[in-house]
Amino acid sequence: MYNEKKQNLLISVKSAFEGISYCAMHERNMKIHIVAGVIAGFLSWWFSLDKYEILILLVTIEGVLVAEMINTVVETLVNMISPEFHPLAKIAKDVAAGAVLISAMFSLVVGYMLFFLKL
Numbered sequence: 001m002y003n004e005k006k007q008n009l010l011i012s013v014k015s016a017f018e019g020i021s022y023c024a025m026h027e028r029n030m031k032i033h034i035v036a037g038v039i040a041g042f043l044s045w046w047f048s049l050d051k052y053e054i055l056i057l058l059v060t061i062e063g064v065l066v067a068e069m070i071n072t073v074v075e076t077l078v079n080m081i082s083p084e085f086h087p088l089a090k091i092a093k094d095v096a097a098g099a100v101l102i103s104a105m106f107s108l109v110v111g112y113m114l115f116f117l118k119l
């Protein structure tokens with residue numbers, strides 16, 4: 001019983017990594033977000049950000065990546081359920097894309113405040 005649970009947990013973690021890897025390999029925007037995150041990480045070292053600034057940066061990067069992944073979930077489900085045009089499918093996809101846009105715009109503000117204002 002215990003071993004079965006442990007195996008289920010391992011399978012769940014493996015599936016989660018497959019989901020992350022799918023997004024990173026197939027979603028163009030996800031690749032852009034990852035590159036931006038790596039650049040922000042390098043800049044945080046370059047500008048010697050303090051602990052709290054790094055924390056804000058990490059939360060911001062995490063927000064953008066998670067928003068992009070949820071957008072991929074919505075797109076995939078809509079494509080499966082409603083491959084033909086449907087007004088509700090449009091709302092679902094547009095709202096999910098809007099969530100990514102909001103998180104990306106806020107990340108630009110965070111980047112501006114953490115890096116540009118220090119120049």
Ligand SMILES: Nc1ncnc2c1ncn2[C@@H]1O[C@H](COP(=O)(O)OP(=O)(O)OP(=O)(O)O)[C@@H](O)[C@H]1O
Nearest residue numbers: 029075078082083084085086087089090093094097
């Ligand atoms: N089945 C559908 N019914 C109605 N509108 C749709 C449908 N599929 C896509 N759309 C509209 O087209 C837009 C673009 O959809 P698409 O599936 O190409 O997503 P995308 O934003 O290009 O995805 P990606 O993030 O991969 O670039 C959606 O935001 C939505 O407005």
